[in-house]
Amino acid sequence: MLTDFTETHDLVRVSGRGALVNFEIDDHAPLNDACRALREHLGRNRHLYSGGEVIANIGARLLSDRDQDRIRKVIESESGLSVKQFWCRSEILEQERLRITRLMEQQAAIVGSHVPGSDRDELPPVELDGAEEPQGLGSGPAADQIEETYRMAVEISRGNLRAGETRRFPGHAVILGNVNPGAQVIAEGDIIVFGGLRGQAHAGAGGDITATILAMSIAYPVLRISDYSWHRDGPTDAFARQSNDGNGPTLARVSNGAIQVAPYLKNNSINQGGNPNER
Amino acid sequence: MSGKTIVMTSGKGGVGKTTATANVGTALALRSNRVAVIDTDIGLRNLDVVMGLENRIVYDLVDIVEGRCRLEQALIRDKHAGDLYLIAAAQTRDKDCITTQQLVGLCKRLEDDFDYVIVDCPAGIEQGFRNAIAAASEALVVTTPEVSAIRDADRVIGLLQAADIHQIRLIINRINPELVRRGDMMDASDVLEMLAVDAIGLVPSDDRVITSTNNGTPVVYDGQSASGREFVRIAARIDGEHLPLIDPLDEAPTSIMEKVRNIMGINRRASAHV
Numbered sequence: 001m002l003t004d005f006t007e008t009h010d011l012v013r014v015s016g017r018g019a020l021v022n023f024e025i026d027d028h029a030p031l032n033d034a035c036r037a038l039r040e041h042l043g044r045n046r047h048l049y050s051g052g053e054v055i056a057n058i059g060a061r062l063l064s065d066r067d068q069d070r071i072r073k074v075i076e077s078e079s080g081l082s083v084k085q086f087w088c089r090s091e092i093l094e095q096e097r098l099r100i101t102r103l104m105e106q107q108a109a110i111v112g113s114h115v116p117g118s119d120r121d122e123l124p125p126v127e128l129d130g131a132e133e134p135q136g137l138g139s140g141p142a143a144d145q146i147e148e149t150y151r152m153a154v155e156i157s158r159g160n161l162r163a164g165e166t167r168r169f170p171g172h173a174v175i176l177g178n179v180n181p182g183a184q185v186i187a188e189g190d191i192i193v194f195g196g197l198r199g200q201a202h203a204g205a206g207g208d209i210t211a212t213i214l215a216m217s218i219a220y221p222v223l224r225i226s227d228y229s230w231h232r233d234g235p236t237d238a239f240a241r242q243s244n245d246g247n248g249p250t251l252a253r254v255s256n257g258a259i260q261v262a263p264y265l266k267n268n269s270i271n272q273g274g275n276p277n278e279r
Numbered sequence: 280m281s282g283k284t285i286v287m288t289s290g291k292g293g294v295g296k297t298t299a300t301a302n303v304g305t306a307l308a309l310r311s312n313r314v315a316v317i318d319t320d321i322g323l324r325n326l327d328v329v330m331g332l333e334n335r336i337v338y339d340l341v342d343i344v345e346g347r348c349r350l351e352q353a354l355i356r357d358k359h360a361g362d363l364y365l366i367a368a369a370q371t372r373d374k375d376c377i378t379t380q381q382l383v384g385l386c387k388r389l390e391d392d393f394d395y396v397i398v399d400c401p402a403g404i405e406q407g408f409r410n411a412i413a414a415a416s417e418a419l420v421v422t423t424p425e426v427s428a429i430r431d432a433d434r435v436i437g438l439l440q441a442a443d444i445h446q447i448r449l450i451i452n453r454i455n456p457e458l459v460r461r462g463d464m465m466d467a468s469d470v471l472e473m474l475a476v477d478a479i480g481l482v483p484s485d486d487r488v489i490t491s492t493n494n495g496t497p498v499v500y501d502g503q504s505a506s507g508r509e510f511v512r513i514a515a516r517i518d519g520e521h522l523p524l525i526d527p528l529d530e531a532p533t534s535i536m537e538k539v540r541n542i543m544g545i546n547r548r549a550s551a552h553v
Contacts, residue, residue, distance in 0.1 A: 160475050162437035163430045180433050180473060181426070 011037040021052070021081065027060040031067055032152075032188055032206035035074050039207050039226075042078035053084035060092050070210050077209060077257070152189040161185060161199065173203075179221070190214070197221050203252075213252040214264060223252050223259055230259035282313070284386045284396040285517070286415035288439070290431030292402030294423045295452040298488060298498075300399040301329040302507070303419070305497040306514030308363035312394040315354065317366045317386075319411045320401040321376065324368035331358060331495020332365055341369035344381040350388060359500065364393075374407035386414035395517070404438060412439060417446040419479065419517075423453045424465040433474055448479035450513065454527045455484040467526055480513035482506045483527035505530060 011026040011034045025034045042049075056071055063071070063086070072083045152171030161167055161175065163182030172189035179185055183199035188206040190213070197215035202224040204211030209226040223230040230252065249264035287300045297320075304316040317340065318326035327333040338353040343366070357363035366385075369376070382398075389396045400411035412418065418439050422432035432449070439447050451467050458464035467481050485506035491498040498507040499514075505527065512522050 163434040165437055178473070178475075181430050182434065 012041055014041065021049075021054040022057055023054060023075065024057045025059060025061070025071070031063075031070070032208060035070060036207035038071070038074050039078055039209075042075065046079060049079040049081050051080050052082075054081045055085050055087055056083055057087045060089055062088060062092055062096055066210075070208055073210055074207075154189075157185075160195070163199075179215075187211070197250075200224070209254045211253075214249065216249055218250040218252075218261065223261065225252065225254050225259055228254050228257075228259045230261060282390040282392075282394045282396055283417060284390060284398060284415045285417045285419060286398045286400050286412050286444075287419050287421060288400035288408065288411065288435055289402065289421040289428070290404060290435035291422075291428045294421050294428050295450075295482075295488075296402075296421050297325045297329050297399055298492060299419070299421050299450055299452065299482075299510070299513075300326060300397055302497045302499045302510035303514050303517065304363055304395075304397050305330075305357070305360050306499045306511045307395050307397075307517065308357070308360035309499070309511075310514060310518055311362070312518070313362040313392065314360075314395045314397065315364045315366065315389045315393045316397045316399060317389075318368040318399050319374075319382065319407060320399060321368045321407065322370065322373050323401065324370050326399050327355075327365060327367045328495065329492050330365055330497065332367070333495075336367045339367045339369045340385075341372050341376055343385060344377045350385070359496070374401065374405065374410070377410060379410050379413040382410045383414040404435065408435075408438075412442055412444060415444060417448075418444050419448055419450055420474075420476070421450045421452055422470065422474070424451060424455075424459075424467070424470055426465075429465075429470060429473055436474060436476060447476050449474060449476050450480045450482060451478060452482045453484040454481055456528045456530075459528055466528070467524075478524055479516050480509050481524055481527055482509045482513075483530065 011029040013024040015022045015024070023038070025038070029037075054075065056075065058068075058071075068086055071086075075081055075083055154172045154174060155169045156174045156176060157167060157169075158176045160177040161179045161183035163180055166184040166186065167173070169185070169187040169189070169191075171187070173185055173187035173191045175185060175191070175193045175195065178195040179193055179197045179199040179201060181198045184202070185191055185193075185199070186202045186205050188211075189203065189208065190211050191201050191203045193201070193213075193215035195215070196217045196219060197213070198219045198221055200222045201213050201215075203213045204226040205224075207226050209228070211225050213223055213225065220232055250261060251264040252259055252261045254260070287296050287303070289296050297318075300316055300318075304314050308314045316326060316330075318324050319340065320326075321341065324339075327336055332355050335355050338348040340353070342348045343350055343353045353366050354364040355367065357365065386396050386398070396414075398411045398415060401407035420432050420436060420439070422428045436447055449471065451470050454467060455464055459466045467478065471478055483505045485498070485504055487501055487504040488498050488506050491501060491504070491507075497510075498504045499510045501507045509525070509527075512525070515522055
């Protein structure tokens with residue numbers, strides 16, 4: 001482990017004393033940016049770490065299990081450290097508890113007052129004390145920020161992506177069509193192609209190594225997840241579709257420091273009790 | 280008369296655009312349409328050779344737009360089909376010597392006097408391509424069942440759609456039934472699935488096209504040519520007839536006797552389509 005030090009890298013502040021390392025992540029930065037900054041810092045300072053446990057302090061954020069997992073994977077894959085705990089401010093937890101309580105009360109009031117055939121507008125409004133108005137999800141700018149980091153937007157693209165086209169998605173990408181040879185799809189999050197993937201796909205373009213690429217068939221494309229890339233030599237383009245082994249739903253994800261591409265519904269399928277998308 | 284302008288394009292060179300232009304133009308004229316074909320491949324003209332009109336060129340496309348001749352002087356009447364005219368490309372200039380507006384203006388003038396104006400587009404997607412597609416309301420994209428041609432066709436279809444040309448139909452040229460049967464060539468359904476546009480013709484590979492091109496006589500005049508028959512059907516489809524697509528695999532001879540009958544010119548199935 002490392003000795004006493006403090007380093008600030010824009011969105012991530014790393015401090016250490018003895019066997020404990022504390023990662024503080026900026027409260028207001030989008031999670032993608034924070035993950036990217038964390039990766040860059042750990043990549044530059046890999047030599048500082050020699051195993052051990054760390055605490056990730058996520059400040060005023062409330063992260064879903066999936067987003068915590070993203071941060072954990074970045075730290076563990078880039079440094080060899082293991083994340084012992086996630087910390088956030090106690091008042092954030094209290095605000096969230098209060099918000100949920102209020103929502104439950106509101107729901108109960110609506111259900112209890114509802115008479116079939118009555119107008120919903122006539123229900124008595126739920127009184128909320130302005131001073132205690134919940135600051136959790138769904139209200140206020142701070143909540144908007146948290147909401148934004150909770151889940152990326154999903155954008156749907158209809159039709160084939162043709163040769164020469166490059167389509168960028170700020171969140172997750174769902175393509176209802178083929179990605180033809182010579183076309184490129186780039187997404188900050190996951191990429192799902194309801195068609196043949198024969199062009200280039202870059203998931204987790206903002207640095208998210210937990211991003212995945214799922215396609216109904218994969219015919220010798222170039223795949224990228226975060227900074228990892230994968231390709232296979234062989235018959236190119238459309239003709240490969242007739243003879244390749246990528247027909248059928250295929251999933252690509254980062255595992256053991258490389259992109260692994262495997263059929264989605266075979267050995268590791270949900271039916272077999274192990275969805276490879278759940279990590 | 281208010282005709283329509285159709286661009287024959289492909290992206291990749293050597294897939295048969297010029298041959299298709301000459302044959303579709305001829306077949307449309309044989310259906311009693313007034314047809315003008317324009318070679319826009321300035322500097323690399325070929326359409327005049329395929330139509331056997333290379334010795335009749337006095338004025339060309341650049342002469343028209345630069346005002347050295349009247350439109351009527353540059354229209355070269357075909358030797359065979361009465362209402363088919365060619366405007367040849369200049370051989371000694373380059374693609375930048377005419378503008379998009381000039382070609383659009385020319386096509387609009389021709390549309391007043393012709394049923395169909397077919398623009399033979401140069402290979403590539405540069406200025407020559409942009410000029411050729413500017414006046415068109417419809418596009419015929421020619422490809423062969425090869426990955427490089429298909430990729431270029433895919434790119435061109437995207438560019439045509441971006442240019443607001445949505446009536447795009449595909450001619451798959453040089454389908455070799457033997458190779459398809461052996462699994463060494465993509466079949467038409469693979470190509471169509473990839474390009475996601477309607478097909479207007481599936482043209483089999485045919486040695487007679489080479490002979491006819493060398494003779495300067497479009498292959499549609501050869502009743503024994505499978506590709507010529509398909510070009511005739513393509514013209515009929517452009518003209519509004521609803522003819523089913525015929526897969527070359529269904530039309531190609533499979534037995535030795537059938538091949539012998541073909542060589543002797545007594546193939547009943549083939550002649551039924553003429």
